[in-house]
Amino acid sequence: MTLKSRSFGLIRYRDSTVLPARCYSHGSQESDEEFDARWVTYFNKPDIDAWELRKGINTLVGYDLVPEPKIIDAALRACRRLNDFASAVRILEVVKDKAGPHKEIYPYVIQELRPTLSELGISTPEELGLDKA
Numbered sequence: 001m002t003l004k005s006r007s008f009g010l011i012r013y014r015d016s017t018v019l020p021a022r023c024y025s026h027g028s029q030e031s032d033e034e035f036d037a038r039w040v041t042y043f044n045k046p047d048i049d050a051w052e053l054r055k056g057i058n059t060l061v062g063y064d065l066v067p068e069p070k071i072i073d074a075a076l077r078a079c080r081r082l083n084d085f086a087s088a089v090r091i092l093e094v095v096k097d098k099a100g101p102h103k104e105i106y107p108y109v110i111q112e113l114r115p116t117l118s119e120l121g122i123s124t125p126e127e128l129g130l131d132k133a
Helices: 032-043 050-062 069-081 085-099 105-120
Strands: 003-007 010-013 018-020
Touching: 032 050, 032 069, 050 069, 050 085, 069 085, 069 105, 085 105
Parallel strands: none
Antiparallel strands: 003 010, 010 018
16 A cells, blocks of 8 residues: 555545554643743734734733743834734733732733833833723
8 A cells, every 4th residue: 555645643545544643742842931932033023913913912811821021022012013002001911910819920020021111101001090990
């Protein structure tokens, strides 16, 4: 029998015999540095549009982590390039929410982002009074 094609983890032979192939989910693990670099690169794309920005933010929020300040910095700069102030504030709200009961995380992130926030003219949700709503 000769190999005809391979697709979706199955090897198809000319006589239409189907043999299962194992597909393992444990490939090489992405390190924290690689993860951070991937997201910083994503948000630093000069041609990123509003849809890609929101998609990236939504995907990032889906992970069980609080993004590093350098990732948030890149996302905020992408918001500024797109003149999307609402998304910038929403990112900060999400970071606070993702920190959950760990009250020391959000102030640390804001402290690290303070120069960027000042440079870009972005207010925190607390400065806008959104934390009282």
